[in-house]
Amino acid sequence: MGLFDGLLGGRANQFDSGNAATTAIELTKRRSRISLTKQGAATGHLRINLSWRMRTSDIGGPARQSLLRHPLKALKPPEVLGHGQSMVDVDLDLGCMYELADGTKGVVQPLGNFLGDVNAPPYVKLSGDDRFGSGSGETLYINLDQWDAIKRLLVFVYIYDQTPAFDRTQAVVTLYPSSGPRIEIGLDERQPQARSCAVVLLENVKGEVIVHREVRFVYGFQSELDHLYGWGLQWGRAYKSRTGR
Numbered sequence: 461m462g463l464f465d466g467l468l469g470g471r472a473n474q475f476d477s478g479n480a481a482t483t484a485i486e487l488t489k490r491r492s493r494i495s496l497t498k499q500g501a502a503t504g505h506l507r508i509n510l511s512w513r514m515r516t517s518d519i520g521g522p523a524r525q526s527l528l529r530h531p532l533k534a535l536k537p538p539e540v541l542g543h544g545q546s547m548v549d550v551d552l553d554l555g556c557m558y559e560l561a562d563g564t565k566g567v568v569q570p571l572g573n574f575l576g577d578v579n580a581p582p583y584v585k586l587s588g589d590d591r592f593g594s595g596s597g598e599t600l601y602i603n604l605d606q607w608d609a610i611k612r613l614l615v616f617v618y619i620y621d622q623t624p625a626f627d628r629t630q631a632v633v634t635l636y637p638s639s640g641p642r643i644e645i646g647l648d649e650r651q652p653q654a655r656s657c658a659v660v661l662l663e664n665v666k667g668e669v670i671v672h673r674e675v676r677f678v679y680g681f682q683s684e685l686d687h688l689y690g691w692g693l694q695w696g697r698a699y700k701s702r703t704g705r
Contacts, residue, residue, distance in 0.1 A: 483641045483642070484641055484642050484643070484644050485641050485642070485643045485644070486643075486644050486645075487643060487644070487645050487660075487673035489673075492672060492673035493670065493671065493672050493673070494643065494670075494671050495668050495669065495670055496604070496637055496668075496669035496670075497667070497668040497669050498668070499637070499640050500639060501637030501638060501639050501640040502604050502607065502668070503604055503605055503638055504604060504605065504637075504639075505601050505603060505604065505638060506601070506602040506604050506635060506636070506637055506638070507599055507600070507601055507635070507636040508554070508556075508599065508600040508601075508602065508633065508634070508635050508636075508660075509598070509600075509633070509634045509636065510554040510617060510631065510632075511631070511632055511634070512552055512629045512630060512631035512632065513629070513630050551620040552598075552618070552620075553569065553570050553571070553598065553617065553618055553620050554569075554598040554600060554615070554616075554617055555567060555568060555569030555570070555586070555615070555616050555617075555682065556576075556584050556586070556600055556613055556614065556615050556616070557613070557616070557682075557685070557686065558582040558584055558610065558613050558614075559610075559611045559612050559613075559691065560582060560609055560610055561608065561609050561610065561611050561664070562609075564581065564582070565692065565693055567682065568582065568584045568585070568586050569586065574586075575587075578601045578602075578603045581609065582610070583602065583603040583610060584600060584602050584613065585600070586598070586599070586601075587599050587600075587601065600615065602662070604638070607664060607667070607669055608664075610662075610664055611663075611664050612661065612663045612664065613662040614658055614660075614661050614662075614674075614691070615633065615658075615659050615660045615661075615662070616656060616657060616658050616659055616682070616685050617631065617633065617647065617656070617657045617659055618655060618656040618657070618681055618682065619655050619656070626647060626650075626651050626652070626654050626657065626677065627650045627651065629647075630646075630648070631646070631647040632645070632646050632647070633645045633647070633659045635660070635671065643671065645659055645673050645675065647659065647675060649675060649677065651677040653679055654678060654679060655678070655680060655681060656677070656678050656680065656681050656684065656685055657675060657676065658674040658676045658678075658685050658688065658689065659674055659675060660672065660673060660674055661689075676688065682695060683695040
């Protein structure tokens with residue numbers, strides 16, 4: 461098991477919409493900001509989900525090259541493969557740094573068992589620690605009915621076992637408001653040496669819930685993201701349990 465950082469102590473731009481079947485909004489570099497308040501989706505629980513899967517090129521690359529040399533292999537039934545070592549080693553975790561209106565700061569993340577609380581400060585709760593990126597993934601819940609008590613939230617993703625692998629995954633962070641379309645942010649930039657990524661920043665701007673797409677990769681871990689956004693938390697080393705939650 462590896463070591464990771466653990467805690468010690470206007471107007472929204474236009475956006476890309478999904479089709480009627482997907483009813484999704486995609487935040488991109490060009491259109492990176494949206495107001496949940498103006499979407500009528502600033503109440504109830506905001507659900508933020510992380511899911512991922514291995515890139516097809518990583519899983520099937522050698523096999524496809526083999527077919528070019530031996531085309532008759534295409535007639536053989538495909539082997540059913542389980543989680544290989546490369547897949548097991550990719551353990552993405554979802555976390556959230558918070559700053560409340562009263563100045564309280566902290567983090568919600570699997571490391572250190574800082575799971576938060578959705579009905580009491582910080583009004584952010586983490587549920588699930590998915591080691592394989594399945595459909596359910598990992599999920600944060602944010603109580604938007606307590607938005608006046610929140611100043612800003614930074615949702616981030618990091619690789620637990622320290623092995624840079626963002627270039628081997630197709631990770632997506634999806635926001636599910638209590639009403640209206642979901643909001644998708646793909647971590648689709650190839651950053652082979654990165655170990656952490658600031659994905660989305662939620663800010664309280666005169667009472668509005670403003671969502672900013674960030675997707676800023678760093679080579680370090682939570683402490684580097686903290687420095688990048690000026691959070692000022694004190695960080696140390698921590699392990700994650702082998703059995704998960």
